[in-house]
Amino acid sequence: MTDPLEPISRRSTAAIVADRIRAAIMRGTFPPGTQLGEVDLAQRLGVSRGPLREAMQRLVAEGLLRSERHRGLFVRDLDAADVRDVYTARTAVERAAALLLLAAPDRAPAVARLTTAIAAMEAAVAAGDAVALADADHEFHAELVAASGSPRLHRMSRTLLVETRMCLAALQQNPPPPESLLAEHRLLRDALEQGDATRMTAVLEAHMADAVSRILDVTLVDPAAGESGEAPALPA
Amino acid sequence: MTDPLEPISRRSTAAIVADRIRAAIMRGTFPPGTQLGEVDLAQRLGVSRGPLREAMQRLVAEGLLRSERHRGLFVRDLDAADVRDVYTARTAVERAAALLLLAAPDRAPAVARLTTAIAAMEAAVAAGDAVALADADHEFHAELVAASGSPRLHRMSRTLLVETRMCLAALQQNPPPPESLLAEHRLLRDALEQGDATRMTAVLEAHMADAVSRILDVTLVDPAAGESGEAPALPA
DNA sequence: GGTTGTACGGTTGTCGACAATCGCATTGGG
DNA sequence: CCCAATGCGATTGTCGACAACCGTACAACC
Incomplete structure (x- = not known):
């Protein structure tokens, strides 16, 4: 089915992290309203804060997270x-x-x-x-x-x-x-x-x-x- | 019209940068296919590479940019x-x-x-x-x-x-x-x-x-x- | 001549640390 | 007893630097 050759195309770390967080949100691991600490998530995923922040920006752009300046990132709760x-x-x-x-x-x-x-x-x-x-x-x-x-x-x-x-x-x-x-x-x-x-x-x-x-x-x-x-x- | 008080809500730097780049792409300043060097853009916008990369990730998520590992970011050309x-x-x-x-x-x-x-x-x-x-x-x-x-x-x-x-x-x-x-x-x-x-x-x-x-x-x-x-x- | 190996320049990817800001607990005063 | 001001802790925002990687050009070899 999948061609074992050629397009190995390793995705960027930020994309992988974004997928993980997205899946976690979807799965309900992070209930709406919970704050996502950067250092905690970073060391839990084994990456630094740089790639993690990039992934977060993606999710913010998608509307899944809500960012407050100097407050943190929160899972959006839907009314x-x-x-x-x-x-x-x-x-x-x-x-x-x-x-x-x-x-x-x-x-x-x-x-x-x-x-x-x-x-x-x-x-x-x-x-x-x-x-x-x-x-x-x-x-x-x-x-x-x-x-x-x-x-x-x-x-x-x-x-x-x-x-x-x-x-x-x-x-x-x-x-x-x-x-x-x-x-x-x-x-x-x-x-x-x-x-x-x-x-x-x-x-x-x-x-x-x-x-x-x-x-x-x-x-x-x-x-x-x-x-x-x-x-x-x-x-x- | 706009209330001069209160919701000053300074947006994040990444959001501002993303808006700038988006406007530039829309305006045609960056034709499709052009590579966007990070250091160049960063110092031209007066920010560091951190926030700029976050903004880029947003645009990649929106589908306006295409990212190739260790190659760079390119403006997507549409067929x-x-x-x-x-x-x-x-x-x-x-x-x-x-x-x-x-x-x-x-x-x-x-x-x-x-x-x-x-x-x-x-x-x-x-x-x-x-x-x-x-x-x-x-x-x-x-x-x-x-x-x-x-x-x-x-x-x-x-x-x-x-x-x-x-x-x-x-x-x-x-x-x-x-x-x-x-x-x-x-x-x-x-x-x-x-x-x-x-x-x-x-x-x-x-x-x-x-x-x-x-x-x-x-x-x-x-x-x-x-x-x-x-x-x-x-x-x- | 064509192909392969190699060195180089430039770019991105990643990391750690510093500074700014906010929320909260504590403390002093009314 | 309640309210306001202040100090502290924690978190985010930002920055600079190092390492990894890719493309290209040149040189050597078959």
Whole structure:
């Protein structure tokens, strides 16, 4: 599959560090709001503060971290507006990717990959593994955008998917109903396979709307003291 | 307008440097493919290599620069596929922004700002100033996305607009017909003002398709030795 | 003549240390 | 008892220097 020759292309240390931190944020190792000390992270990763700071700047540019002068770097915490915004942007990106895929000459391999992701979701549901389910969900959408062949949509999507995981990690306590989640993804794949653009966009938008309403409803129900319509994710 | 008090919020040096470099790239000061020496830039901007490298990482993450290990940083040069990709992503982002704007309670101020941008375009056309026309065009689309109130769409748009300017700078020799450009923007504003979503998306997509075909046709006509369908922006 | 080996210049990658700034605990005063 | 001022600790921001690496040009060899 992968050519063992040629493009060894060792990535820069900053890129590797950025990927690590990104994965850690996505995984929930660093909950939103936590401060990331530079010296601590640097010696934990075995690098100096220079490359680490470069990696941090990348993540700040992506919107995953928030930098305060002489205060430090903090993992961004997302409020209700952010949740809506993430899903608005995701809808825009994934819709464009899907339309690009529909215009492609051969979308069979893409459909196959989506089916693989769905299979992973099914296995996760069968095993009752919520984390694996979220992973497979993530993989489904990542594959969808990657298959479009658009590097810019792909890059945007990567950041947005990480933010999605941040939202989900905040309310991991209340997982979504696995059946409807699976059904929505199957619908998405089917619409893509059949080449029905209008149906695909409709399903995609419904899927996103469902997700955001699910997240926001949960967060609004939980505190049980909701006079203001604001989400409770702002403890400050 | 701007409150002279309080939020002084001195931005980080890296952010300022990144903005400078970004503006320089957009302005065409650094043509695509040029290598950016760190020591040279650092002492020209009056900062050390540390903050400058952080700024560079931001631009690399945005896709404006390309980093090669131990080789240096280069301004990315865009080929035909990149042009299509930029406009695909722009269509996705601006369409979402416009739809968001249509759903907003009051879109009058946004329309006013777009009208201001159109007025600037008209003035540029009257003066025959191609650079001012491009600036106004840029401002129109930037305002459109900014008015949507979505920070993520706004961030994506900013990078994409810089890349658009990079494309335009490459073929500045052959400016687009000002009348049709103006007409398309007026149509866009009108559709937005009237709240006609389907017409707005149609106009927007047509506008983007026009732009990309204009750019690619120009680049394909120019070399006059086009056997391969590839764009000539790959001198390597 | 073509190819390989080698020395060189320049660039990036990385590191450690110093200075500036901020938050917080302590202490003095009202 | 509460509030304000101050000193301290910790963290970030910045800088200069060293080491590693790559591309190129020249020379030697087959």
